[in-house]
Amino acid sequence: MTQLAVPLASTLEAARSQMAFTLGFHIILASLGVALPALMLIANHRGLRRDDADALLLARRWSKVVAVTFAVGAVTGTVLSFEFGLLWPEFTGRFGEVFGVLFAIEGIFFFLEAIFVAIYIFGWERLSPWTHFWSGVPIPFCGLGGAFSVVAVNSWMNQPQGYTMSSGGEVTDVDPLKVIFNPAVPYEVPHMILAAYLVTGFLVASVYAVGMLRGRRDRYHRLGLLVPLTVACALAPVQFAVGDSAARAIAKDQPIKFAAMECVQTTATHVTEYIYGRCTSEGVKGGVGIPGFDSFLVGFSTDTEVIGLDTVPAEDRPPANTMLHWAFDTMVGIGSAMIALGLWLGVVWWRRREIPQTKWFLRAVAISGVAAVVALECGWIVTEVGRQPWIVYEVMRTEDAVTQADGVWVTFTLVVGLYVVLGAALAITLRAMARRWRAAAEDDSEVPYGPSGPPAEVAR
Amino acid sequence: MSSADAVAGVLWIGVTAYAVFGGADFGAGFWSLFAGRGERARRARDLIGWAIGPVWEANHVWLIFVLVVLWTGFSTAFASIFSTLFIPLSLAAIGIVLRGSGFAFHKTARRLAGRRVAERLFGLSSLLTPFFLGTVLGAIASGEVPVGNAAGDPVSSWTGPLPLLLGALSVAVSAYLAAVFLVSDARRAGAADLERYFAARALGAAVAAGALAVAGIVALRADARFVYDGLTSAGLPLVIVSAVCGIAVLVLLRRGARRGARALAVGAVAAVVCGWGVAQHPYLLPQELTIDAGAAPTATLTSLLIVFGVAVVLVIPSLALLYTLAQRDLIAEGDAPVTDRGDR
Numbered sequence: 001m002t003q004l005a006v007p008l009a010s011t012l013e014a015a016r017s018q019m020a021f022t023l024g025f026h027i028i029l030a031s032l033g034v035a036l037p038a039l040m041l042i043a044n045h046r047g048l049r050r051d052d053a054d055a056l057l058l059a060r061r062w063s064k065v066v067a068v069t070f071a072v073g074a075v076t077g078t079v080l081s082f083e084f085g086l087l088w089p090e091f092t093g094r095f096g097e098v099f100g101v102l103f104a105i106e107g108i109f110f111f112l113e114a115i116f117v118a119i120y121i122f123g124w125e126r127l128s129p130w131t132h133f134w135s136g137v138p139i140p141f142c143g144l145g146g147a148f149s150v151v152a153v154n155s156w157m158n159q160p161q162g163y164t165m166s167s168g169g170e171v172t173d174v175d176p177l178k179v180i181f182n183p184a185v186p187y188e189v190p191h192m193i194l195a196a197y198l199v200t201g202f203l204v205a206s207v208y209a210v211g212m213l214r215g216r217r218d219r220y221h222r223l224g225l226l227v228p229l230t231v232a233c234a235l236a237p238v239q240f241a242v243g244d245s246a247a248r249a250i251a252k253d254q255p256i257k258f259a260a261m262e263c264v265q266t267t268a269t270h271v272t273e274y275i276y277g278r279c280t281s282e283g284v285k286g287g288v289g290i291p292g293f294d295s296f297l298v299g300f301s302t303d304t305e306v307i308g309l310d311t312v313p314a315e316d317r318p319p320a321n322t323m324l325h326w327a328f329d330t331m332v333g334i335g336s337a338m339i340a341l342g343l344w345l346g347v348v349w350w351r352r353r354e355i356p357q358t359k360w361f362l363r364a365v366a367i368s369g370v371a372a373v374v375a376l377e378c379g380w381i382v383t384e385v386g387r388q389p390w391i392v393y394e395v396m397r398t399e400d401a402v403t404q405a406d407g408v409w410v411t412f413t414l415v416v417g418l419y420v421v422l423g424a425a426l427a428i429t430l431r432a433m434a435r436r437w438r439a440a441a442e443d444d445s446e447v448p449y450g451p452s453g454p455p456a457e458v459a460r
Numbered sequence: 461m462s463s464a465d466a467v468a469g470v471l472w473i474g475v476t477a478y479a480v481f482g483g484a485d486f487g488a489g490f491w492s493l494f495a496g497r498g499e500r501a502r503r504a505r506d507l508i509g510w511a512i513g514p515v516w517e518a519n520h521v522w523l524i525f526v527l528v529v530l531w532t533g534f535s536t537a538f539a540s541i542f543s544t545l546f547i548p549l550s551l552a553a554i555g556i557v558l559r560g561s562g563f564a565f566h567k568t569a570r571r572l573a574g575r576r577v578a579e580r581l582f583g584l585s586s587l588l589t590p591f592f593l594g595t596v597l598g599a600i601a602s603g604e605v606p607v608g609n610a611a612g613d614p615v616s617s618w619t620g621p622l623p624l625l626l627g628a629l630s631v632a633v634s635a636y637l638a639a640v641f642l643v644s645d646a647r648r649a650g651a652a653d654l655e656r657y658f659a660a661r662a663l664g665a666a667v668a669a670g671a672l673a674v675a676g677i678v679a680l681r682a683d684a685r686f687v688y689d690g691l692t693s694a695g696l697p698l699v700i701v702s703a704v705c706g707i708a709v710l711v712l713l714r715r716g717a718r719r720g721a722r723a724l725a726v727g728a729v730a731a732v733v734c735g736w737g738v739a740q741h742p743y744l745l746p747q748e749l750t751i752d753a754g755a756a757p758t759a760t761l762t763s764l765l766i767v768f769g770v771a772v773v774l775v776i777p778s779l780a781l782l783y784t785l786a787q788r789d790l791i792a793e794g795d796a797p798v799t800d801r802g803d804r
Contacts, residue, residue, distance in 0.1 A: 068564055074520070075560030081527045082553040085542025089609050092531050093539025097756030100532025104767040107528050108774060111521045115778045119785060126789065174756070176763040404610035405546035414554060422561050425578075429565050 012399050014408035015087040018415055020384065022079055024377055025419050029073030030150075031376065034143035034193065035200035036066050037117070037136065039228050044133050046227075054220045058227070060124060061437060062204070063136075065430065067121045072426055074114065079415075087408065091391050091401035094171060098163045099153045101176050106149035113142035144193060151192045154383070155184035159253055160392050183253060187246035188383070194239040195379060198338065199372040201232025206369030207434075209362045217357070226355055229365060232372075233342030240335050244297075250386075251298045254393060255307035257386035260318040261328040262294055266308040271295045276329055279321035318388045327378040327385075334375035341368060463762060464755035467533040468744070470768050472737040474529055478522035479733045480637065480726050482590075483630070485519045487638025488512050489559065489586020490631065491661060492579065500657070505579065507654055511645035520560075533764055534754045536607060537744040541596070544605045544612035548592040555589030558582075587631060594630030598623030601684040601736075603746050622679040629672040633729055636665035640709060640725040648787070659713045666710055673732075686746045690739025698735030702728045 040062040047056030081103075084092045120136040127135065156162075162178030163171050208224035251258040258264075263279035264271055273294035277287020292302035309317050318324060341364055348356040355361075391398040488508045495501035512519075531538040542549055562582030565575075595618040599605055604617035617623075639662035646654035680688040691699055705728035712721045740746055744754045755761060 071564035072561055075557050075564075078520070078524060078556050078560075079553050081524055082542070082549060082556075084531060085527075085538055086546055086550055086553070089539035089543040092542075093535045093609070096531035096535035096538060097533070097760045100528060100535070100756075101760060101763045101767060103528045104532055104764055107521070107525055108767065108771045110524070111771070111775050112778055114521055115775070115782045118782055123785070172757060174759045176759055403543045403546065405543050405614060407546060407550075407614075411550045411554075414550075418554060418557055422557065425561060425565050 011404075011406075011408050012402050014412045015402045016398065018408065018412040019083060019087055021412070021416060021419070022076065022083060023384075024380060025423070026073065026076040026080055027376060027380055028199070028373055029069050029076055030147075031196035031199045032066075032069045032203070033073045033113075034140075034147050034196040036062060036069065036204070037120075037139040037143060038197070039200065039204060039231065040066060041133070041136050041140065042231070043223075043227055044136065048129055048133060052223075054223050055227075057220065058224050061433075063121045063124070064433060066117060068426070068429060068433075070114075070117050072422065074110075076419075076422075077110075086405075086411070087403055088391065088401045089403050091396060094169065094396070095160075095163075095392060097171055098160075098174050098179055099156050102149045102153045102156075102180060105180075106146050109142040109146035109149065113139055113146060116142065143196075147193050147196065148189050151189045152180055152182070152185050155188040156182045157391065158188070158383070158387055158393050159184040160395050184249070187242065187249045190242050191239070191246050191379070194235055194242060195376050197235050198232050198239060199369075199376050201228040201235070202338070202365075202372040203228075203369035205229035205232065206366050209365035209368075213359065213362050213366060222355055225365065229345060229355075232338070232368075233345050236335065236338040236342050240339060243332070243335060248298060251306065254387070256309060256312055256317060257383075258298075259307055259309045260321050260324050260386055261382055262306070263321055263325050264294065264306050264308045266310050267305060268308065269295055269305050270302050271306040273297065274325075276326060279325055284325075316389065318386050320385060324382060324385055327381040331375045331378040331382065334371045334378075337371065338368065341365070462752065462755075463758060463765060464533075464751050465742075467529065467755065467761050467764050468737075468741075468751045470764070471526065471529045471533065472734065474522055474526040475737070476730050476733045478520075478526055479633070480729050481519040482522055483634040483729065484637040484641050485512055485634075486586045486590045486631075487634035487636065487665075488642065489563075489583050490635045491638060491642065491658070493583025493587060500653075503651070504654060504657060507642065507646055507649060507651065510649070511642060520556075523556075529764065533756050533761060534744055534751070535756060537749055537754045539609065540607050540611065540745065540749070541600065541605055543608075543610040544614065544617055545596050545599055546610065547614055548595045548599075548618050552589050552592040552596070555585040555592065559585035559589060586634075590630040590634050591627040594627035595619075595623035597630075598626035598684075600745060601626075601680070601687045601740070603684065603686070603748060605745050605748065607745070607749050620683060622676070622683040625672060625676045625679050629669060629676055632665055632669035632672050636662060636669050637725055637729060639665055640713070640721055643713065644722050648789075659716070662713055663710060666706065670706070684746065686743070687736070687739045690741070691735060694741070695735035695739035698731045698738060702731035702735065705731060 040059050043055045043062065044059035046052055047054075047059055084096070116135060116138045120132065120139065123132045123135055156179055159182045161182050162175040162180075164173040166172050205225050205228040208221045211221050212225065247258070247261075250261075262271075263274060263277070263284045265281060265283055270292045271294040272284075272289045272291050273296075274284040274287040274289050277284040277289075295302045295304040295306055298304045298306055309321075344356060344361060344364070348354070348361075387393055389397050389399070391401045488511070492505050492508050495504045527538075530541075558581045562578045562580075562585065565578040598620070599612075599618040602620060602622045604612050604620070604623075606612050639658045642658040643655055643662060646652075646658055677688070677691075680691070705724045709721050709724045709728065712724065742750045742752065744751055756764075
């Protein structure tokens with residue numbers, strides 16, 4: 001099945017923009033969906049074990065945030081599954097039967113997650129405390145399973161294998177295990193799951209850091225900052241190691257993507273590592289260069305050969321090299337800053353058994369949430385734009401996957417408008433919830449596991 | 461039965477479940493939209509929010525289930541449907557965004573002025589989403605979706621009499637199901653007046669759905685002869701079951717009976733959706749693409765069936781737990797909301 005009519009370039013642009021926009025939006029909510037339930041359960045467990053009312057209150061409030069972000073994330077996720085058909089019918093039409101099983105597995109995890117989220121968030125009042133806690137325990141595991149399945153699909157798009165195709169382009173045989181455990185899974189999946197935990201941890205901690213900067217330095221706020229920040233800071237170095245091995249693996253598996261990330265024009269040894277700078281066909285202009293370091297990063301020796309963009313024709317190279325390079329450097333930079341923040345917390349904690357109370361520490365935590373989201377988006381740009389012009393690496397071009405239907409620009413415009421409103425509504429809602437909680441700090445109804453009995457109002 | 465047929469069966473189970481559970485949810489939004497103003501309308505809306513709150517998310521996972529099984533098991537059909545029916549499916553997707561966020565925010569933003577807007581959006585999109593999904597079904601049945609990337613007409617494929625009638629029928633059936641469900645929920649909440657309120661609406665929706673179904677049959681005969689023939693031969697027993705269940709619900713509601721109406725209403729909808737599947741067999745896209753021709757390689761189909769088996773073992777008990785806890789009032793945001801009136 002060859003593509004006869006070349007689709008309008010504008011449809012391709014619109015489809016790529018819509019996909020990038022909706023995915024970039026969803027990835028934040030998905031990260032919260034993966035990791036926030038874990039933080040919620042940590043707080044819940046601590047609250048029950050140590051009879052800690054502050055921890056229980058945090059758990060209960062975080063569960064309300066889980067409810068809202070999960071609902072919105074379910075919606076934006078549904079949009080993505082529509083877009084598989086609406087935007088990329090040739091891709092899904094040909095390879096849906098190859099990668100689709102992963103989404104079927106994801107479906108189970110998502111279904112279970114939806115069920116247990118509902119039981120947990122609606123179960124605060126009438127289930128017994130420990131029963132209630134255990135009703136939430138499946139949620140983070142479902143989140144991990146779901147993240148594995150979805151990211152494994154993306155890994156497959158980067159390292160496709162496990163199918164045979166006839167000369168006419170029909171998929172004739174599939175080896176599902178080879179599809180599921182494709183070579184990019186071992187680095188891409190942990191990298192994304194850790195990213196979800198980092199984003200969630202820093203984002204939640206940043207909320208309480210802002211509160212503390214505004215003078216609310218009670219135990220509730222310190223705990224609200226400490227629990228997520230500890231999780232995130234503990235994982236930041238792990239993420240750095242995973243990301244480093246991912247970069248090396250990409251240099252081997254997708255050398256052109258790596259060359260674009262690092263602006264390597266010609267294959268060579270002793271390649272200079274540039275921090276920022278502008279990518280041109282004559283090499284990097286500006287930026288800080290570290291001679292030989294790029295080679296060293298790829299193979300632990302400056303003698304390592306790094307493959308350059310000139311090994312493939314221009315139409316097989318990713319677009320927007322400078323943006324890719326900046327996205328990569330920004331992600332690495334933010335990751336390094338996170339480790340520094342963790343060291344700061346660790347040293348002070350080790351010496352004084354408390355959170356650093358200085359303004360500068362709280363300011364750093366306050367911006368870490370946004371910074372983590374920026375790093376997440378940068379990483380996503382690196383892997384997605386870096387794979388271009390392929391939708392399935394070296395198998396199918398993105399331009400051959402796009403729909404022939406007219407009107408993608410219209411849906412893109414509508415979707416942007418809709419999501420801007422959605423994002424604003426989400427932000428306003430979360431702020432309103434926070435205000436209400438502050439106002440009702442003494443409210444009885446906020447006490448978890450308050451007196452429960454048969455609902456007095458229900459008449460039989 | 462081939463494994464392709466088995467996967468098609470799984471797909472159809474998903475479609476049926478979505479028609480029933482998703483439909484009841486859409487219908488609840490429909491009644492929220494048309495509840496009007498005033499005290500009783502507020503209480504009716506509160507009942508709706510209280511009843512679907514804990515279960516609505518799970519209800520809509522069925523749609524994702526259907527999409528995934530379709531694109532994995534029958535990729536070509538999926539690509540053909542989504543490219544030709546780009547407009548109604550985009551509108552349905554937008555409706556889903558509006559609906560989900562409207563629902564999420566009207567629960568949390570209850571002290572904001574925005575609550576009204578959120579409620580409106582929730583109601584309106586509860587009307588539009590099943591309508592456009594219904595037109596998609598109608599377009600497929602009438603053979604307007606040829607195999608290929610946007611190979612069919614982008615507009616006329618889904619704007620004929622049959623798709624439009626099926627769109628309207630989806631809305632009516634959703635409203636009917638929701639009203640029957642809400643009768644039980646009103647009883648559970650101890651609000652006898654709302655029980656009568658929704659019983660009357662169930663009757664109205666049933667009459668509307670019946671009339672649209674009859675018109676739909678006429679349109680089927682004209683525009684989708686293959687499905688019409690199937691429904692009047694192999695699918696006939698299921699159509700009869702559906703009609704009998706539907707009439708039995710009406711009788712029960714008229715008598716104010718306490719049990720059975722909900723199960724029978726589910727039976728009525730499930731039977732007709734299954735009947736449709738039987739009638740369309742062996743085609744995915746009637747007279748364009750058969751199930752066998754459109755199916756994925758065997759290994760994919762087998763994996764899908766295994767995953768489905770695992771899902772049955774894991775999801776069904778969890779779902780049963782959720783619905784049981786919800787029905788026993790063990791999971792709720794608070795007490796039943798509609799008891800502040802004297803009709804107990």
